[in-house]
Amino acid sequence: MASATSSTVDDRPAGADVHLPDTARDLVKILVTGPFGVGKTTLIRSVSEIRPLHTEELLTEASAQVDDLAGVREKSTTTVAIDFGRISLPGGIVLYLFGTPGQERFRELWDDIAYGALGALVLVDARRIDASFDVLGLVEESGLPYAVAFNTFPDAPRHHTPEQLRAALDLEPTTPMVTCDAREADSSIDALLALVQHLIDHHPPEPR
Amino acid sequence: MTGRRGGRPLVPAYLSTGGVARPSRTHLERLSVLTCSGGRAPTDLPAAQAALLEELGHGSLTVVEAAALLRLPVSAVLVLAADLLDRDLVLARAPIPPARRFDPDLLKRVADGLRDLKHR
Numbered sequence A: 001m002a003s004a005t006s007s008t009v010d011d012r013p014a015g016a017d018v019h020l021p022d023t024a025r026d027l028v029k030i031l032v033t034g035p036f037g038v039g040k041t042t043l044i045r046s047v048s049e050i051r052p053l054h055t056e057e058l059l060t061e062a063s064a065q066v067d068d069l070a071g072v073r074e075k076s077t078t079t080v081a082i083d084f085g086r087i088s089l090p091g092g093i094v095l096y097l098f099g100t101p102g103q104e105r106f107r108e109l110w111d112d113i114a115y116g117a118l119g120a121l122v123l124v125d126a127r128r129i130d131a132s133f134d135v136l137g138l139v140e141e142s143g144l145p146y147a148v149a150f151n152t153f154p155d156a157p158r159h160h161t162p163e164q165l166r167a168a169l170d171l172e173p174t175t176p177m178v179t180c181d182a183r184e185a186d187s188s189i190d191a192l193l194a195l196v197q198h199l200i201d202h203h204p205p206e207p208r
Numbered sequence B: 001m002t003g004r005r006g007g008r009p010l011v012p013a014y015l016s017t018g019g020v021a022r023p024s025r026t027h028l029e030r031l032s033v034l035t036c037s038g039g040r041a042p043t044d045l046p047a048a049q050a051a052l053l054e055e056l057g058h059g060s061l062t063v064v065e066a067a068a069l070l071r072l073p074v075s076a077v078l079v080l081a082a083d084l085l086d087r088d089l090v091l092a093r094a095p096i097p098p099a100r101r102f103d104p105d106l107l108k109r110v111a112d113g114l115r116d117l118k119h120r
């Protein structure tokens, strides 16, 4: 993916405006997750008030062992970039969005980022639905409430009914399922709202 | 392959040259907000701690924001922040406690705030 090597041109100023306003009180987070290239970075960029930042996360030994089994030898340490963005809301709420890769081998990192999160927005590419099975497994095992958003890629198949898509993903009847253009702020906000409304309507039990 | 971004070392030098995590009593996490206490920094403050303190001199930052700006792993910033907390040079405030995150009033404020963003 180009996103891994090239930095994105963005005219939001770097640095200075990243510092938190004094009004910031309640910090909350939502994970934006899904397989490679599904639009996580795009969604965060379209709604974040700051130029999206990223941290380099050291992968743990457990993940390194998985890589070893795959035949990658002498790999001491690797990193994965985790993008994040921020939205300040009235009343001192600051919502953080973490673009978290959904591969099984990132499980430990996933759980670490998921700690204390409101929930996860799971992006799905209708052209390769099975690429999302890993991430749905991670989300369900973490106990985080979630909503599913199909990204509107132009060549996505259109013949599936919502019922077929739900069945393919094995979703609970109450799990929100929306479509979203991650490049558009309003569309991305609607997808986030579907998740937050789900939390309001279903009073999630305290996850593990 | 390691070090995708500009050959920056993966493990900061101070971690491999005896930087030790003192167990700080304050629990720190990714979204803990770090603020300068205003205390005077000793002149022999280790460079990495001084760099974090300097960043915080411009205003409060969460741990992840500090990690991104300093280009350090989150785990390294957690160690640096704990050191600065122990020296009373930094204050830390926790994000929403997990037990409060599904508070209906909080969730409603998040939803209302997001809706307002759309009408701008």
Ligand SMILES: Nc1nc2c(ncn2[C@@H]2O[C@H](COP(=O)(O)OP(=O)(O)OP(=O)(O)O)[C@@H](O)[C@H]2O)c(=O)[nH]1
Pocket (backbone or CB within 6 Å): A001, A003, A004, A034, A035, A036, A037, A038, A039, A040, A041, A042, A043, A099, A101, A151, A152, A153, A154, A180, A181, A182, A183
């Ligand atoms: N048409 C369309 N294109 C999209 C949408 N979302 C993302 N894209 C495009 O898909 C490509 C990949 O998007 P990214 O945001 O980099 O995906 P990612 O999930 O961050 O990818 P990785 O970080 O590499 O896993 C980019 O070229 C985006 O412009 C969408 O909703 N509609």
Ligand SMILES: [Mg+2]
Pocket (backbone or CB within 6 Å): A003, A040, A041, A042, A083, A099
């Ligand atoms: Mg990305």
